[in-house]
Amino acid sequence: METKCFVCGNADTTVVYLKCIHEGKEELVCVRCLPILIHGAH
Numbered sequence: 414m415e416t417k418c419f420v421c422g423n424a425d426t427t428v429v430y431l432k433c434i435h436e437g438k439e440e441l442v443c444v445r446c447l448p449i450l451i452h453g454a455h
């Protein structure tokens with residue numbers, strides 16, 4: 414699986430990524446984007 418954040422497109426492997434399901438698809442999100450997801454700021 415490609416290590417890439419689906420929110421910001423970041424592929425920096427020094428950042429922690431978490432697995433999540435987005436629109437039925439398994440995606441990775443970096444911890445920097447987690448607050449954005451949690452607060453729903455889009």
Ligand SMILES: [Zn+2]
Nearest residue numbers: 418421443446
């Ligand atoms: Zn990100």
